[in-house]
Amino acid sequence: MAADHVSLRRNNLSVVLRHVRAAGPRSRARIAADTGLNKATVSSLVAELVERGLLREGQAEIERGALGRPGQLVELDGSSVCGVGAEINVDYLAVAALDLSGGVVLEHRVPLDVAHQDPSTTLDRLADLIREAVAAVDARGGQTAGVTLAVPGLVQSATGSLKLAPNLGWNEVPVVDEMRARLGDPAYPFRVDNEANLAALAEYSELKKDTGNQADDLVLLTGAIGVGGGVVSDGHLLRGGHGFSGEVGHMPVAPAGRTCGCGRTGCWETVVGLTTLLNKATDADDPVRDPSLDVERRLAEITRRAEAGDARTLGALADVGTWLGIGGAILVNILNPDVLVLGGYFASLGPWLQEPLESAIRDRVIAPEGGGCRVVQSELGFAAAVRGGAQISLDQVFLDPTLIGRDATGVAQ
Template sequence: MQPTNDRDEAIEGVGTAVFEERRLYDGATVRRQAPADQATVRRSNLGLVLRHLRDAGPRSRARIAQDTGLNKATVSSLVAELADRRLVTAGDVDRAGSVGRPGLIVHLDGRTVCGIGVELNVDYLAILVIDLRGEVILEDRVALDVDELGPERTLDEVARLVSQGLDAASRRGATPVGLTVAIPGLVRSGDGVATYAPNIGWHDVPVLDGLRARVDLDCPIRVENDANLSAIAEWAMGPEARTPDLVYLTGEVGVGGGLIVEGRLLRGAGGLSGEVGHTSLGDPERTCGCGRRGCWETVVGLTALLTAAADPDDPVHDHGRDLETRLAELAARADAGDRRTLDALDQVGTALGNGAAVLINVFNPQVVLLGGYFAVLGRFFTEPMAAELRERVFGPDLAGARIVLSTLGFTAAVRGGAHVALEAVFDDPTLVPVSGAEELSPAPAARS
C-alpha cells in the first residue's frame, strides 16, 4: 500500500484514497477505491512499518520515516502502538548520523504470535510452528503411510500433531494466528477440499471441515497445494528470496511445480496451475498414480527412482522409515560405486533435465529450484540434467536460467504454510491485541 503522511492522518475520515496491494499468496494486484477512514489509514501504515522491519531489518524511527515516506511523528506513533501490541521492541542506541538526541533501534519482535504450517504427504506428516521473527517454536516430521491410513485416520494424526504445536506455542506464550495445511494434489482453497490427490488416494476430502471438527483453534485454517506453499517459502526465505520469476519443483512421490511470475504466485484461471508432474514427458508404458500413462512423474518421481535403484523388499522402499534416512542410504550406495543406484540416478537426472527444459522454454524463469529429494540427491543429478538442458533449452545460456538446489529440503511446504499464516498480522497488525501502554523494552539478542 502507498504510505500516508501526517496530513493524511490529520484528515482521517475525509475523502477517499486508492490502495494498491501486491500479494504473493493470492497472485493478484488489487486496486480498490476505499474511504480513507482513520482505521483504514492506521492499519495500512502499521502494516507498512511492520513489513519494512521484517524485510529491511532493525533501524531507527528516523530511518523508518526516511525509507517509507512517512514523517517522524507518524512513525513514532505507529512504533508506539506496535510496541503496545508487542510486535516491535527497541535495542541499542543509534549513534550513527544526525545531530541531536540519538534514537533507539527498533526491532521486529512478535514472540507472542505464531503461525503453524502442516504438510501431509505420501509417507510423512510434518509441522512447523514459528513466531513473527521466524524463530522455531516446534518442528517435527513423522513417518506415516498416508495412503494406507486413509483420510479420516490421517486427519486424526494431523490433529494430534497440531495439538502438539498448540501446546508448544502455549508454553512459549505465543497465540496462533493461522494454520496452513499443505496437500500433494489439487486443492479447492476456498472451502479447503482436497479435490484430487492421487498419490495419497484422496478424492473430494473436506480437509478444512475435518480439522475444524478435530482441533479447537480460534484462527483461520487454510488448505493449499504443497508445491505452491514451497514456492512461497523459497520466495520469502530461501537462498533465492525475492527472485521475481522462479519455478520450484517438488521432489516427492508426486512431482508438482510452484510458479512465481513477476513476484506473484501463478494460480491459473481455476487455481490449478503447477501440475507439471502430469505433463506427457514420461514413459508412455508406465501408469501414473493418477491413472494416466506417460506422466513426467513416472520417470522423475521418488517411486521411479526407488523402483529403478532397488528391489521391492529393499529397506529403501519401507514407508515406515524416515524418508531422509532412506535417501541417505541411496546416496551412500552411489558414493560406494553401486552400479544399479548410479544408473537409476543418471536416468532420473536426464528425465529431470528434459522436463525442466520445457519449463524454461515456456516460462523463462531466472531460477529453477529443485526441492524435496531432488535437492537431497542433487549432486548426482547435476551432470545428466545439465547435458539435457544444453541440448533442449532454446535460448542461449539456458535462456538465463540457473538450476539451484533448495536449502529448505523437506521443510519448504511447512515453512510456506507458516509464512502464509503469519501474513495476516503483517496485513493487519491490529489483529494482535494491545498488551498495555508500556515503554519500549530492550530487545532480545538478534538471531544468528
C-alpha cells in the same frame, strides 16, 4: 478496493512491518528514509506496532563510530505471534510453528502410512499434532495467527475442500470443516493449500532472506513418489482459476516410457519419480527398494552409494537429472523463472542431479543465456511445505498488522 483513512493506516503499518522484516533491525529515522514516509509518521506507526506486540525496541543502541545521536533500533518481536503449518503426506504427518521473526518455535514430524488409513483416523492424529503446536505457542505467551494445512492434492481454497489426492487415496474431503470440528471451532483462521504451493512460498521466503531482493519468479519442484510444482510469479503464488495449478507430474515428456498411475504413458513422474530412480539404480531384491522403509533412510543409502562412486547409482541419478531438465525446460520456457528450486527428494540428491539437469535445460531453453534461470537445491527439503504453511499465516499479519492486538478487527477467516 475503495480506500479510506483506516486502510491508508493499515497499508503504512504493513509497509513498516514488512520493511523491518526484509531489511532487518533499523532506527526509525532509517525506516523513514528507506520507505519515503515522514519521520513523524514512522514514529507513530512504530508506536502502534509496538503496542500491538509486533515490533519491539532493540536492546542494542546502535553501531558505534557514526556521527550524531545514535538511533534506537526497532526489530520484529517474535514473542507474541506465531503461524502454524501442518502437513499430511503419503508417509508422514508434520507440524511446525514459526514466530514473526521466522524463528522455529516447534517442528514435529511423525511417520504414518496415510494411504492405508481411514482419512478420519489421520485427521484425528493431525488434530493432536496441531493442538500440541498451538499449546507450545500458548506456553510461550504467544498468539496463533493461523493454521495452514498442506496436502499433496488438488485443493479448492475457497471452500477449504480437498478435491483429489491420488497418492493419499483421498477424494472430496472437506478438510477444513473436518479439522475445524476436531479442533473445536478455533478462533484462528484455518486454511488448506496444495503442498507444492506452500513449499514454493517457503522457498521464496528463504530466497528473499538470502539474496536480499531481486528474484520474484520461482518454480519449485517437489520430488517424491509423484512430482509437484509450485510457482511464484512476481512475488505472488500462482493458483490458477480453480486453484489447481502446478500439476506438472503428468506432462507427457517420454512417450516411450512407463505406464503411469494415471493410466497414460510417459508422464514426467514416471521418469523422475523416486520409485523410478530406485528401479534404475538397484536390483529387484535390493533392500533399499523396500517400500516400508523410511524414505529418508533410503535416500541416505543412495547418497552413500553415490558418494562411494557406484556406477549404477550414478548412472541412474544422471538419467533422472536429464529427464528432470527436459521437463524443467518446458516450465522455464513457459514461466521464465529466475530460480528453479529442487525440493523434496531432489534436494537430497541435488549434487548429482544438478549438472545433467542444468545441461538439459540449457539445450532446450529459447531465451538467451538459459533465460537467466538458476538451479538451486532446497535447504528446507521435506520441511518446506509445513514452513510455508506457517509462513502464509504470518504473511496475513504482515499484510494487515491490525489483525493482531488492540482493537483487533477480528481474526477474519
